[in-house]
Amino acid sequence: MGAVVDAVNQDLNGSLAEKKPTVVFVLGGPGSGKGTQCANIVEHFGYTHLSAGDLLRAEIKSGSENGTMIQEMIKEGKIVPSEVTIKLLQKAMLQSGNDKFLIDGFPRNEENRAAFEEVTKIEPAFVLFFDCPEEEMERRILSRNQGREDDNVETIRKRFKVFLDSSLPVVQHYEAKGKVRKIDAARPITEVFESVKATFAPKNEKAE
Numbered sequence: 001m002g003a004v005v006d007a008v009n010q011d012l013n014g015s016l017a018e019k020k021p022t023v024v025f026v027l028g029g030p031g032s033g034k035g036t037q038c039a040n041i042v043e044h045f046g047y048t049h050l051s052a053g054d055l056l057r058a059e060i061k062s063g064s065e066n067g068t069m070i071q072e073m074i075k076e077g078k079i080v081p082s083e084v085t086i087k088l089l090q091k092a093m094l095q096s097g098n099d100k101f102l103i104d105g106f107p108r109n110e111e112n113r114a115a116f117e118e119v120t121k122i123e124p125a126f127v128l129f130f131d132c133p134e135e136e137m138e139r140r141i142l143s144r145n146q147g148r149e150d151d152n153v154e155t156i157r158k159r160f161k162v163f164l165d166s167s168l169p170v171v172q173h174y175e176a177k178g179k180v181r182k183i184d185a186a187r188p189i190t191e192v193f194e195s196v197k198a199t200f201a202p203k204n205e206k207a208e
């Protein structure tokens with residue numbers, strides 16, 4: 001069984017690497033507006049939007065063997081093991097038929113980042129980072145109304161802590177490589193998108 005799984009993984013990696021996809025990581029705190037802005041980017045620039053959180057939620061709904069574990073981790077605001085999330089991302093990338101991806105909410109910690117690099121050999125073209133004060137993010141999440149199990153005050157606080165402790169260091173990693181395009185996300189949606197658009201000028205899209 002292990003050998004079969006390894007062979008499938010090898011195949012996923014091989015097919016993806018051949019496509020040499022353009023990947024933009026979209027990071028920012030919970031409720032900073034990643035999903036909202038990704039929808040605009042898809043419309044204007046032809047990217048495929050892959051939200052790691054959405055893929056994990058779909059995995060729970062599918063009744064997969066990992067579903068219960070994923071559900072528990074999301075409820076606690078914790079980060080699901082990289083192996084699980086990366087496999088979902090790889091499959092979605094291959095199934096999309098596209099070669100330009102917005103990977104939203106990933107990498108969420110150092111383990112995510114290192115594992116993705118190791119497994120896929122893909123370096124992001126750049127990292128969009130939505131910078132937003134915590135009070136504003138909390139306000140937005142509490143009025144989001146999408147029925148997400150983690151949109152409650154208790155879990156939100158845990159997600160904020162994980163963001164500060166584990167996700168910001170990933171942003172700093174890419175900052176040191178000159179790959180971060182920081183956006184002031186505390187403004188109205190249309191104003192934020194004006195800044196986002198500028199980051200998709202052709203010079204920014206090439207991998208550095």
Ligand SMILES: Nc1ncnc2c1ncn2[C@@H]1O[C@H](COP(=O)(O)OP(=O)(O)OP(=O)(O)O)[C@@H](O)[C@H]1O
Nearest residue numbers: 029030031032033034035036140141144187188189
């Ligand atoms: N610039 C903005 N101003 C006001 N409200 C916004 C703005 N951007 C997004 N919102 C709203 O805030 C809520 C959270 O936005 P969104 O789901 O895009 O955030 P997110 O970063 O993807 O969050 P999460 O990490 O929890 O998935 C949504 O209800 C959205 O409509």
Ligand SMILES: Nc1ccn([C@H]2C[C@H](O)[C@@H](COP(=O)(O)O)O2)c(=O)n1
Nearest residue numbers: 052053054077078079080105106108
């Ligand atoms: N790389 C990731 C992304 C998300 N998750 C889990 C934990 C998050 O709190 C939750 C919701 O993600 P969001 O939709 O807010 O981006 O999903 C993870 O474990 N690993």
Ligand SMILES: [Mg+2]
Nearest residue numbers: 034035051053
């Ligand atoms: Mg989102």
